[in-house]
Amino acid sequence: MAFSVAIRNPALRILFRNSWALGVWLLLGALLLWYSTLIPVFGPFQITSITKNSLPLVYLAIGQAIIVISGGIDLSLGALLLLSNVIAARFMAGQPLPTVVLVALGIIAGLALLNALVGFIITLSGVPDIVVTLATGYIWSGLALWILPSPGGGTAPEMRWLFTGSPSGVGGSYWPPLLMLLIPGALVAIWSRTTRVGLSLYAVGSNKTAAQLAGLDVRRAKIVAYGIGGAMAGLAGLAMVALTGTGDPRFAIGANATLNSVAAVVLGGVALTGGVGNVFGVVATGVTLIMLNPILIAMRVDSNNAQVIQGVLIAGVMMFGGLVAFLRERRS
Amino acid sequence: MSSESRVVRGRVGKERSLQRWAAENPLAVLAGVFVLLFLVTSAIQPGFFSVSGVRNTLLQAAPLGILAAAQTVLMLTGGIDLSVTMIATGAAYVAANQSPNGAAIAILMGLLVGLIVGSMNGVGVAIFRVNPLIMTLAMSSILLGLFTAWTQTVLAGSTQVAPFIRMLGGGSWMGSVPYSVVVWGGVAIALIWLLRRSGWGRLIYAIGDNETAARLAGVRVWQVRLSAYMLSGVLSAIAGILLAGRTGAVDLQLAGAFLLPSVAAAVIGGTSIFGGMGGYSGTILGALILSVLNSLLTFLNVGQAIQQMVYGSIVLALAWGYASLTRRS
Numbered sequence: 001m002a003f004s005v006a007i008r009n010p011a012l013r014i015l016f017r018n019s020w021a022l023g024v025w026l027l028l029g030a031l032l033l034w035y036s037t038l039i040p041v042f043g044p045f046q047i048t049s050i051t052k053n054s055l056p057l058v059y060l061a062i063g064q065a066i067i068v069i070s071g072g073i074d075l076s077l078g079a080l081l082l083l084s085n086v087i088a089a090r091f092m093a094g095q096p097l098p099t100v101v102l103v104a105l106g107i108i109a110g111l112a113l114l115n116a117l118v119g120f121i122i123t124l125s126g127v128p129d130i131v132v133t134l135a136t137g138y139i140w141s142g143l144a145l146w147i148l149p150s151p152g153g154g155t156a157p158e159m160r161w162l163f164t165g166s167p168s169g170v171g172g173s174y175w176p177p178l179l180m181l182l183i184p185g186a187l188v189a190i191w192s193r194t195t196r197v198g199l200s201l202y203a204v205g206s207n208k209t210a211a212q213l214a215g216l217d218v219r220r221a222k223i224v225a226y227g228i229g230g231a232m233a234g235l236a237g238l239a240m241v242a243l244t245g246t247g248d249p250r251f252a253i254g255a256n257a258t259l260n261s262v263a264a265v266v267l268g269g270v271a272l273t274g275g276v277g278n279v280f281g282v283v284a285t286g287v288t289l290i291m292l293n294p295i296l297i298a299m300r301v302d303s304n305n306a307q308v309i310q311g312v313l314i315a316g317v318m319m320f321g322g323l324v325a326f327l328r329e330r331r332s
Numbered sequence: 333m334s335s336e337s338r339v340v341r342g343r344v345g346k347e348r349s350l351q352r353w354a355a356e357n358p359l360a361v362l363a364g365v366f367v368l369l370f371l372v373t374s375a376i377q378p379g380f381f382s383v384s385g386v387r388n389t390l391l392q393a394a395p396l397g398i399l400a401a402a403q404t405v406l407m408l409t410g411g412i413d414l415s416v417t418m419i420a421t422g423a424a425y426v427a428a429n430q431s432p433n434g435a436a437i438a439i440l441m442g443l444l445v446g447l448i449v450g451s452m453n454g455v456g457v458a459i460f461r462v463n464p465l466i467m468t469l470a471m472s473s474i475l476l477g478l479f480t481a482w483t484q485t486v487l488a489g490s491t492q493v494a495p496f497i498r499m500l501g502g503g504s505w506m507g508s509v510p511y512s513v514v515v516w517g518g519v520a521i522a523l524i525w526l527l528r529r530s531g532w533g534r535l536i537y538a539i540g541d542n543e544t545a546a547r548l549a550g551v552r553v554w555q556v557r558l559s560a561y562m563l564s565g566v567l568s569a570i571a572g573i574l575l576a577g578r579t580g581a582v583d584l585q586l587a588g589a590f591l592l593p594s595v596a597a598a599v600i601g602g603t604s605i606f607g608g609m610g611g612y613s614g615t616i617l618g619a620l621i622l623s624v625l626n627s628l629l630t631f632l633n634v635g636q637a638i639q640q641m642v643y644g645s646i647v648l649a650l651a652w653g654y655a656s657l658t659r660r661s
Binding site: 130134135143145252262263304308309319322325 | 414456460461462463465466467469470471472473474475476477478480481588591592595596599604605606635636637638639640641642643644645647648651652655656659
């Protein structure tokens with residue numbers, strides 16, 4: 001978050017600038033620690049289960065974070081997840097490995113292009129992001145339903161191994177899902193903070209006019225951001241098919257995934273006004289949101305109450321953030 | 333622009349002036365779109381071009397129109413409410429549960445649910461400055477959990493609404509004017525008057541347009557925000573009770589499908605999602621257009637997949653058309 005205080009020591013400054021992201025990682029660590037005391041055995045099985053279950057949301061949240069940082073918001077990401085999920089389930093079932101890999105790469109590239117086109121439409125039409133993506137969300141989930149009218153299909157054992165750590169999707173080793181969680185997150189996070197294009201997203205998100213006057217290509221930034229969002233949604237759909245072993249075109253799944261991705265992004269310290277925050281924090285909040293479920297189950301909380309608690313926590317954390325910002329404003 | 337257009341003559345000039353007329357009267361264009369869609373629907377389903385066709389369209393549009401009213405007020409302040417459908421469902425559930433105690437109590441309790449939840453949203457957004465998207469999203473999740481748990485405990489019992497509510501939601505006055513449309517009309521008149529003529533309405537536009545300027549001018553921004561969220565809660569509750577009356581019984585999926593259309597109706601009607609621009613008359617047309625579109629797609633019998641794609645494409649096309657019309661002016 002933005003601080004006006006000048007801090008000389010560079011290491012401290014980096015810590016201070018990323019205090020929110022650091023905070024959510026500490027929170028995740030504390031939750032993990034707490035969870036490990038709640039259940040009798042805490043080992044690789046739990047780590048596998050938590051990481052693999054959080055993959056779809058984390059991917060979606062990373063994509064959403066990049067789009068929000070560039071000053072937009074994408075309500076169609078969940079529908080793109082559905083689209084990726086059903087294409088994978090329909091065209092991967094029973095196919096040899098090369099075909100499966102081709103389908104996977106095709107999905108990621110195709111959805112990246114598709115969503116880049118949406119970004120282009122947004123810049124071209126001047127219609128707010130939220131409206132355009134609301135409409136395209138309907139189109140993509142309709143398309144998903146058309147491709148796979150009812151739940152079904154399947155995927156290759158290798159795909160399941162990549163995202164879940166075991167060819168059958170049950171048990172398995174924890175390092176494939178953990179790597180699949182950390183590598184894309186780290187790549188996007190570093191890309192967005194070090195490359196010219198990545199930094200231009202921050203510039204455009206924080207002040208579009210200023211960025212344009214400074215000579216940045218505002219259109220290109222938006223199109224790139226939406227393209228990355230599409231690619232991450234494609235990855236999320238692949239993780240989903242690896243997790244469940246089937247494709248499911250239900251509209252509600254996509255809508256929920258979209259809303260959760262927005263929640264993860266905001267909790268991760270990315271401001272919906274754009275230009276603020278980073279992807280590191282979002283990865284932690286994505287995992288945290290998924291981890292609440294097993295924790296509450298371990299505490300023997302009924303699933304309806306668990307939903308209430310999750311909502312209260314989201315609202316509570318945001319209220320706390322608002323209060324802190326307010327107090328800081330008063331002090332200065 | 334003006335000197336340039338004076339030079340341009342003939343066909344180009346005529347097109348420009350037509351465009352300018354459309355830009356100055358976007359509501360007339362929306363009404364044209366509505367009439368066009370209605371005629372297309374009538375061409376596909378001949379029985380639709382009748383009093384009962386109009387009646388059905390209005391009956392479908394009333395709950396959506398009232399939910400979109402809640403959305404319009406909040407969007408004017410620069411906010412949004414993603415919990416409208418859960419508030420509507422919750423209010424309907426409470427109204428059904430209280431129906432054995434009489435319709436008046438049932439309706440009042442239902443409205444009270446809306447007021448309470450709306451106030452909580454308002455406190456979060458106006459006082460703690462939580463982003464409205466997140467606040468109402470969290471609230472929606474809380475409500476879903478609470479009501480799912482409560483349906484087995486405190487709200488166990490009647491899921492049938494009182495006859496009066498059923499008449500309100502599905503019945504008609506003199507056989508042709510649905511009561512729910514009368515309710516919608518009342519809400520519409522009150523809201524349009526409030527937004528256009530009352531001081532409160534001016535403040536809604538003011539804080540949506542420029543919050544800092546409004547605050548510096550002495551507006552107590554948080555009070556206006558809070559009242560807007562309370563109003564949104566009550567409006568959602570009204571819509572929920574009407575929906576419950578139409579179906580006769582309640583369940584937790586009662587209003588779920590209306591969330592995105594409620595935002596879409598306000599947006600198609602020209603209310604800016606960033607606040608300060610728009611109004612309820614456009615939203616009414618937006619709700620009507622979406623309802624006719626729904627009937628059209630149902631009559632076409634093309635399956636849900638194509639329906640969703642066409643629905644999304646038309647919403648996008650309308651929003652795009654509206655933006656390109658109004659931007660040129």
